[in-house]
Amino acid sequence: MERIEHHASFGGWQDVYRHRSEVLDCDMEVGVYFPPQADPGHPDHGPCPVLYWLSGLTCSAQNFITKAGAQRHAAEHGLILVAPDTSPRGDAVADAEGYDLGQGAGFYVNATQAPWDAHYRMYDYIVDELPAWVEADPVASGARAISGHSMGGHGALVIALRNPGRYRSVSAFSPIVAPSRVPWGEKAFGAYLGADRDAWAAYDAVALVAGAEERLPLLVDQGGDDEFLSGQLKPELLQAACDAAGHPLTLRLQPGYDHSYYFIASFIGEHIAHHARALRRKA
Amino acid sequence: MERIEHHASFGGWQDVYRHRSEVLDCDMEVGVYFPPQADPGHPDHGPCPVLYWLSGLTCSAQNFITKAGAQRHAAEHGLILVAPDTSPRGDAVADAEGYDLGQGAGFYVNATQAPWDAHYRMYDYIVDELPAWVEADPVASGARAISGHSMGGHGALVIALRNPGRYRSVSAFSPIVAPSRVPWGEKAFGAYLGADRDAWAAYDAVALVAGAEERLPLLVDQGGDDEFLSGQLKPELLQAACDAAGHPLTLRLQPGYDHSYYFIASFIGEHIAHHARALRRKA
Helix, strand or coil, X not given: CEEEEEEEECXXXXXXXXXXXXCCCEEEEEEEEECHHHXXXXXXXXXXXXXXXXXXXXXXXXXXXXXXXXXXXXXXXCCEEEEECCCCCCCCCCCCCCCCCECCECCCCECCCCCHHHCCEHHHHHHXXXXXXXXXXXXXXXXXXXXXXXXXXXXXXXXXXXXXXCCCEEEEECCCCCHHHCHHHHHHHHHHHCCCHHHHXXXXXXXXXXXXXXXXXXXXXXXXXXXXXHHHHCHHHHHHHHHHHCCCEEEEEXXXXXXXXXXXXXXXXXXXXXXXXXXXXXX | CEEEEEEEECCEEEEEXXXXXXXXXXXXXXXXXXXXXXXXXXXXXXXXXXXXXXXCCCCCCCHHHHHCCCHHHHHHHCCEEEEEXXXXXXCCCCCCCCCCCECCXXXXXXXXXXXXXXXXXXXXXXXXXXXXXXCCCCCEEEEEEEEEECHHHHHHHHHHHHCCCCCCEEEEECCCCCHHHCHHHHHHHHHHHCCCHHHHHHHCHHHHHCCCCCCCCEEEEEECCCCCHHHHHCHHHHHHHHHHHCCCEEEEEECXXXXXXXXXXXXXXXXXXXXXXXXXXXX
């Protein structure tokens, strides 16, 4: 494990680490923000809860930490922010032409098809290996929340729905709510999981809502002028699934906003406050 | 004039424009943030003051608008933010090897030496042409402030000191306060202005303070762990010059902070509040 960046930020520290992932069989970079309360000299020092952020297509560990402006809010609420990369990386890792398959496009699944199955196990990485690595640090309290954007919003919803009790709260910006039924997801799932669509349902938030063991409320913000709204994101499918299952959903359509980090930056403060409320509650 | 980006941001709009600069004899890109108060439908609608932001070496019109998180604060205070590029651009524009001369490194001077004098007139562009273009829009109130980072902090200080009455307030992050006396400035001024160092003083904040016609207070934040602090920035020279001249200076050394946008993001809110106080005063 190697710390490759270390920047003072809002009284805390924005770090980037490179660590070995056994699950992915490659080195991975991860952004970790430590709020001021993580410092032993801080008057409110103590173990801090962790918010995991899953980024979207084409992103690395850099996009969220440089563009979202989340550190201000994490500092205010005393949260650690963990922002991993979006796929395994490296010359030995399979890749594809195009931005929506291969490196930068892991889709938070465990691939079962060659050549992807050798490295593309982002689901296990995010659910198990990464938290075990992060939370080995005693500054992490063990309380956990998850959020993300677009492909990462899909990842956050799926991972929270499949792991009852593991996250105190979940939210998403512009998530791909039904990847089985839109072009991005069909391409990625076809490659990573194969042609049998039954295998896809385990990674499809809309398909998972009906059988969710835990009715963890979903907070979703969606830009009204998002260029991918009708073709790839389809939040109305999540609304219908939640209505049918009686699953609590707050879906907010934000007029005028697009798919960019300008949208995320505008509302990340509200999401972090939402997670902080859940994370402060006693387990 | 062409609008090439348009993103909803904190209730306002982050735009990027491409416009023809006669002074620079090339097309230039400029980021402009319009706060919610710029919208005729907003209850507090009215002409808004403008804060000009000058970026540092290697930056384009993108760095500040994507990384500083300034829109949140501009929206709160009802300021327009204008973030121009750092040099003339294009295949027809002279350039040099290295990040610290040529395109991306205009140093906010009017070059007098060939080949630079054909396009490198960033001083005139920032002082005259850009404000005339921006403030032709009746949503701009005519009240003006200026700030910047590193090379852009140098530009902001020099431009405010040389133009009494033109800016209500000035601030800088990690400015190159004495370019005539540090390697970055010696290289750039030698190329753009020639070997006669007397010509350099007109672009050197430390040299200008003694003769400033207006004692406009300077607000300067400087990271204590900035890798360029002792070799290129030397804020102690500005402190000494202001002490000698009786020029008001608030110089804050921020322990632990480096030269990056993580530093700017951490304190831009305080700078924007500082400018908003000055801009709200009646002229």
